[in-house]
Amino acid sequence: MSKFDEIRHYHDHEVNEVLKQISKHPMIKALMGFTFPNKTEDQWLESLREVKSIQQFQNDFAYHSIQRILEKSSNGLSSSGFEKLDKNTSYLYISNHRDIIMDTSLLNVSLKDHGMIMTASAIGDNLVQKSFLLALAKVNRNFLVRRGLPPRELLESSKLMSEYIRHLLTEENRSVWIAQREGRTKDGNDATHQGVLKMLGMASDEECLMDYFKKIKIVPVSISYEYDPTDALKMPQILAKANNEDYVKDRNEDFINLYSGIIGQKRGIHIHVGDVLDAELDNIKANFDKTNKQMQALTSVIDNSIIKNYRLWPTNYIAYDILNKTNKFKDKYTDQEKQLFERRLELRVNKENQIIVDNFLAMYANPVVNKLKLIENE
Template identity: 70%
Template sequence: MSKFDSIRPFYDSEVNEALCSSLNHPMMKAMMNFTFPDTEEEVWKEQLKKTHSIRDFQVNFVYQSIMKVLEKSSDGLTTSGFEKLEPNTSYLFISNHRDIILDTSLLNVSLFDHGLVMTASAIGDNLVQKDFVLNLSKLNRNFLVQRGLTPRELLQSSKLMSEYMYHLLSKENRSVWIAQREGRTKDGNDATHQGVLKMLGMASDEKEVTDFFKKIKIVPVSISYEYDPTDALKMPQLLAQAKDEVYIKNKNEDFITLLSGIIGQKKRIHIHVGNVINKELDYIKIHNDNTNKQVQALANVIDDSILQHYKLWPTNYIAYDILNNTTQYSQFYTTEEKQLFQRRFEMRIDTDNKTLRDGFLAMYANPVVNKMKYNNAE
């Protein structure tokens, strides 16, 4: 038994059996009927029976599914920065996190379109409680982040995960995606948690952690949706936080959020990949005398890249102006766009509740506030 068996995706040798066992599952049928509406059931079943690798499954099925999602629930995906990456090269992508499934799926679509190595991606085990969803995630090269652990278990789990990611990057030439923090951003404030970087550094075989970070080729990724399809679903948690209450999720909440992200309206989407963090690590090494300071400095570099390259949409400027009762950014949106946003906003939450109203608006407005710090809001 490999030490990574508890968290790893399927090996190619396991793919066919997993697919054949899922052929008649209602969710597989729903996914295939959505993706290939004009194709007879027997046709896609035969194709799945002939699929023996994750890459074939991703390229022939998942890629097509994501294209259909974009067609049905968005006004298109644009990208920038991918031309700077080298083919046949593995990178560690660290990104802001808005949507459970789409963030990584859209990154992989973009990597595939640019002829680059696709990622293995981290996913919380709380999101794959249903057998079919777990199967599908392992077929899509997701590896598990174990949640709800004791401090001792967390330490062991973090070490295992860091070793697995380093194994993928260094031995399998496989790129890796991980979010800059645990869980999706609920308030639009994208910030890299030092704990994520410390966990990555656990696999270091270098005297200086900065040399290890250089070796794994960290690339910051900014992903921005014009409309967050799960915006209203994030409100109960913000409400609980405002009341200083512990938020407890409903039984199927993660699954509902997962589906809402896929089918909900997103309008335009943009993904930007930053430069590989390299020279900055030399500077960090010279100017910081301990690991904690070095990790904090690296988190700042990642944040600077993500926030500077975050694509601001009319919805962000509208929310900022409504929240602050100003017309400061009115040149960035039309009256019609503002009315559409307000209508959506009023339909999705109780606008008489100030906490909900301000929380919803801040989720869209905070990227403007964050970008203003760089004096180049665009």
């Protein structure tokens, strides 16, 4: 028994048996039928039974599934920054988080296309309550973040996850993806939570945390979608917050969000990987002697990289102009693009509720606001 067993992804020797167990599940059949429309069930089943490792599963199945999803629900994926990274080095990718499944899947597609080390990725255990989803996640090299724990258990769980991430990066030379905050961004404001950095630092063997963060090679990642396929689904939670009400999820809400994020229309998608944080960490260490101040400074460095490198789409500028009743960015979009966005707004939210309308627009407009603030402060 490994101490990481309760959270780790599958080992290669477990993969074949797991795939055989889930191969008859209706959702797996549907996924394979979607991915390989020209293959019979017997054909893809035979191929699935030959899989002996996570890498083989990702190369022969998961990669093709994501390509099909991109064909059906987007105008394609573009990327930048990967050429600056070393193909044989593992990195800790700290990313803004917009979609449950697609964020990590698209990063891994980009890493594979660039011949780089693909990631083990953190996923909340609340998202994989169904047994086939848990199996599919772990066979795709996802490891579990335990949610809803009491304080003492949360501390122990955080330590364990920190040690596992360190183990992956330093002993297995496996890159790791983790979101900059717990849960997806609902309002378009991409901000790193210090709690994530504190968790990562729990496994440090260095006197100064900044030295440890240099060792594990942090790379900020910016991912942006022209259309967020779950935009309207995020509104009830935002409305509850606006009314100072507690928000209680429906039983199947996570699964609906997960499914909608995969199949929903995204149009443009862009991923940028920033520079490895190195000189920035030396600078923080030199200028701040208290750990708390260092963590605040590191949070700002990651946020600034994500915001600076976030690809803005016509939808972001349109939402900004509508929300602020201006034509400031009218050169960034066409009349047709504006009409399409207004039509989406009309179809997806109750236009009688101004709070919802404003929050829907703000979700798209805030990346513009944040980039403008960053430019002003430079």
